[in-house]
Amino acid sequence: MGLCYIVAIACVGVFYLDTLLPWRMTPVLTAIALGALAARVVLSIRDRPEPIGSPRNLSIGLLLAALGGFLMSTVTVAVVRGYTINEWGVFALQFAVPAMLIFAPRQDDLIKAVLQVCLVVALVDAAANFLAVAGLFELPEMSARVDEFGRRQRYPGLAGNTHAAGLVAFFAACYVASLARVRVTPYLVLAGLVLLASLFLIDARRYLVLTVLAVPLIYHPWSRKVPLLPLAVSIAGFLLLRTFTADYADLGNKLRAMLLEDGWHRAMQNPILGEGVVYRAAGDLIATYMNLSMAGVTESQALDLAIAYGVLPTALFLLACAIAIAGNRDRVHPPVVILTLMTAELFFGGALTGPLGAIVFFACLTVCQKDARLVQVSAKTCLKPVTPA
Numbered sequence: 001m002g003l004c005y006i007v008a009i010a011c012v013g014v015f016y017l018d019t020l021l022p023w024r025m026t027p028v029l030t031a032i033a034l035g036a037l038a039a040r041v042v043l044s045i046r047d048r049p050e051p052i053g054s055p056r057n058l059s060i061g062l063l064l065a066a067l068g069g070f071l072m073s074t075v076t077v078a079v080v081r082g083y084t085i086n087e088w089g090v091f092a093l094q095f096a097v098p099a100m101l102i103f104a105p106r107q108d109d110l111i112k113a114v115l116q117v118c119l120v121v122a123l124v125d126a127a128a129n130f131l132a133v134a135g136l137f138e139l140p141e142m143s144a145r146v147d148e149f150g151r152r153q154r155y156p157g158l159a160g161n162t163h164a165a166g167l168v169a170f171f172a173a174c175y176v177a178s179l180a181r182v183r184v185t186p187y188l189v190l191a192g193l194v195l196l197a198s199l200f201l202i203d204a205r206r207y208l209v210l211t212v213l214a215v216p217l218i219y220h221p222w223s224r225k226v227p228l229l230p231l232a233v234s235i236a237g238f239l240l241l242r243t244f245t246a247d248y249a250d251l252g253n254k255l256r257a258m259l260l261e262d263g264w265h266r267a268m269q270n271p272i273l274g275e276g277v278v279y280r281a282a283g284d285l286i287a288t289y290m291n292l293s294m295a296g297v298t299e300s301q302a303l304d305l306a307i308a309y310g311v312l313p314t315a316l317f318l319l320a321c322a323i324a325i326a327g328n329r330d331r332v333h334p335p336v337v338i339l340t341l342m343t344a345e346l347f348f349g350g351a352l353t354g355p356l357g358a359i360v361f362f363a364c365l366t367v368c369q370k371d372a373r374l375v376q377v378s379a380k381t382c383l384k385p386v387t388p389a
Helices: 002-020 026-045 057-081 085-102 108-133 162-182 186-202 205-219 221-225 228-244 251-269 289-294 301-309 311-326 334-345 355-369
Strands: 143-147 150-154 374-377 383-386
Touching: 002 026, 002 108, 002 162, 002 355, 026 085, 026 355, 057 085, 057 301, 057 311, 057 355, 085 355, 108 162, 108 186, 108 334, 108 355, 162 186, 162 205, 162 334, 162 355, 186 205, 205 221, 205 228, 205 334, 228 251, 228 311, 228 334, 251 289, 251 301, 301 311, 311 334, 311 355, 334 355
Parallel strands: none
Antiparallel strands: 143 150, 374 383
């Protein structure tokens, strides 16, 4: 578990240390997270069970085909124009992380460690936000947005970024819900309410919506009757529809709609191999259409992948996710809920360009590809069913 916590702390630290410290820590922390993850995978392979048959072969095969497309596109573009260190880092998150995890045993302990660290950090963020609202604490960075109701102040926690703080709070809420499924206590109820209130102050709207959906799906036993793949499609469709039909005064959604349209046209310009990975420091830009469009911001991870690697590998990747989500399982567990909601988010956002989102997403994906009931050969050579945790 020690390596799991190193990965978790490094992933979450990427969002916060660049804001709180005067040094650029993202490359160092990303390298630490990937190195610890590689060590964790190598060590865990020794304990890998020997199942008879392979669960969800189709999803695993499609993911391998997609990764092959990612690699071919990257090598081709690297020969033509070369890559920067930051661009190689993004490629490592989107290719090396799933490539390592797909051949390793299920990484439930890794997911648990990351969610635990997120819970601690999200509660600290919540305390900072509440103190900032009361005028007792000054956050490192603050922002506001304009919608049909006027100007809305945002409180992005110690990260100084609404997306980062929202993602951390979302993972934290998922962990609280998983604990409450075992036993509901007043402390867990209070923690859940605090996280929801903090998400409202952060104004990370999509993560607030995803959290409201995730908590009952993880907590309540009836969630196993919910068709998760149609749910993911419905979420993505609803939020995209809301984006493209927003009121004229909702400037944020209007801007997002224009960027999505630009991203679609760019993806169609080179649909076979894509344009290659591009590292975008969009957080340093003034959020105008011209600035964001020139920087290549699309507001959709699915479009980013299609632009970078081509349409076919991206379609194979999304299909692999869909099959993993739709698989038959005895019960709904936190990784499949997180994967369902993060897959829906790929169409109107996405978190695969940072170590926290990429590692959690691909760890959940590989868990869902391997969570079918297995048959394992015991030491006495008798067959017995193995139910995943």
